Amino acid sequence: MTRLTLDPMALKNLSTGRFGKAPVITPPFGRSVLRWYRMHGRHDLPWQVKGDSYRVWVSEIMLQQTQVATVIPFYERFVRRFPDVGSLARAKTDTVLGYWTGLGYYARARNLHRAAQIILREHDGVFPDQLESVMALPGIGRSTAGAILSLARDQRHPILDGNVRRVLARYFAVSGDLSRREVEAELWQHAEAVLPKSAALAAPFNQAMMDLGALLCKRTRPQCAVCPLASGCRAHALETPEAFPRRRHKSARPTREVTVLILIDPQGRVLLERRPDVGIWGGLWSFPECPAGQTLERWCQQTLNIRVGKSPGLPVIHHGFTHFILKICPQLVRVTAPASAKIEGEGRVWIHPGAPGRRGLAAPVKKLLEQLDKGYE
Numbered sequence: 001m002t003r004l005t006l007d008p009m010a011l012k013n014l015s016t017g018r019f020g021k022a023p024v025i026t027p028p029f030g031r032s033v034l035r036w037y038r039m040h041g042r043h044d045l046p047w048q049v050k051g052d053s054y055r056v057w058v059s060e061i062m063l064q065q066t067q068v069a070t071v072i073p074f075y076e077r078f079v080r081r082f083p084d085v086g087s088l089a090r091a092k093t094d095t096v097l098g099y100w101t102g103l104g105y106y107a108r109a110r111n112l113h114r115a116a117q118i119i120l121r122e123h124d125g126v127f128p129d130q131l132e133s134v135m136a137l138p139g140i141g142r143s144t145a146g147a148i149l150s151l152a153r154d155q156r157h158p159i160l161d162g163n164v165r166r167v168l169a170r171y172f173a174v175s176g177d178l179s180r181r182e183v184e185a186e187l188w189q190h191a192e193a194v195l196p197k198s199a200a201l202a203a204p205f206n207q208a209m210m211d212l213g214a215l216l217c218k219r220t221r222p223q224c225a226v227c228p229l230a231s232g233c234r235a236h237a238l239e240t241p242e243a244f245p246r247r248r249h250k251s252a253r254p255t256r257e258v259t260v261l262i263l264i265d266p267q268g269r270v271l272l273e274r275r276p277d278v279g280i281w282g283g284l285w286s287f288p289e290c291p292a293g294q295t296l297e298r299w300c301q302q303t304l305n306i307r308v309g310k311s312p313g314l315p316v317i318h319h320g321f322t323h324f325i326l327k328i329c330p331q332l333v334r335v336t337a338p339a340s341a342k343i344e345g346e347g348r349v350w351i352h353p354g355a356p357g358r359r360g361l362a363a364p365v366k367k368l369l370e371q372l373d374k375g376y377e
Contacts, residue, residue, distance in 0.1 A: 038204075049152075057127060084125075085127065115139060158206075165178060170217060171233045178245050219242075263304075
């Protein structure tokens with residue numbers, strides 16, 4: 001079979017139906033998806049509890065930019081410690097971040113905590129059941145709100161998470177940049193059109209669409225041969241499913257360098273300080289940082305009022321963020337007993353490397369503490 005090429009005008013004509021009548025979305029779309037889901041979908045996820053908006057909400061926040069297999073153990077620990085809105089709302093931020101440590105994207109945890117406090121204060125601790133009220137909570141957009149209310153409350157709302165975007169973009173050969181508002185609006189129209197009219201079917205259909213994107217319609221090597229939508233999929237007809245959705249060209253991520261100071265007192269404790277709420281690792285505990293352009297000896301003298309000598313460096317750690325790579329250069333610093341007593345205060349604490357407590361720690365900080373506890377120093 002001759003392989004078709006991607007001609008921009010042809011794609012535009014396909015998406016607008018100019019090669020003839022655009023296919024009408026009919027019930028078979030939904031029936032095909034639901035039939036596949038009954039046989040092959042995921043039905044035993046720990047948050048699939050009908051009527052429990054809280055657990056569905058927690059899972060949906062955790063699943064943002066994170067795969068199911070990664071989320072499950074974090075989710076199970078989290079809901080054991082915070083089984084309802086009230087227990088989450090009343091918890092200390094440190095405790096919440098501590099149970100989130102290792103999951104990444106910590107703004108999600110801070111938003112979850114803030115939203116729980118709002119629900120307790122403004123909704124008497126009951127998760128709201130109106131779309132607008134749910135979307136007004138921190139960290140919740142239209143798709144997440146729709147997912148919570150459809151999965152937990154059997155309300156009819158479309159969703160458009162990353163997996164569903166990919167399925168719809170391929171099925172309808174939506175070739176535009178997904179970051180553009182008009183392309184986003186087009187996908188929402190498709191999501192609304194394919195959603196079954198019955199509210200009772202919204203939950204299984206939405207879960208089915210998410211599963212379809214995660215299990216079959218993958219970013220690379222989609223399994224079109226067993227996809228229930230293959231017969232009507234325009235990207236499949238073009239034999240170029242991986243060309244949809246269009247991927248923006250990613251430039252090389254720049255590297256930023258930071259020197260972190262591992263201050264160790266005579267008892268073997270190390271100093272941690274809380275990071276500002278904004279910026280990377282907002283609200284988490286980390287090692288003090290020596291600003292660029294200053295020597296660690298000068299910074300320790302000016303900031304902590306202690307004198308230190310030359311200190312050995314530990315192996316560099318490279319930690320990737322979405323838009324840059326952080327080059328972390330750890331330096332060991334020995335602190336005398338009289339000085340160490342004066343350093344601790346608001347926003348700073350001495351801890352033993354093997355017993356940091358339930359504090360939110362960035363992954364590289366947790367790794368360094370584990371190495372120190374094993375005698376890395």
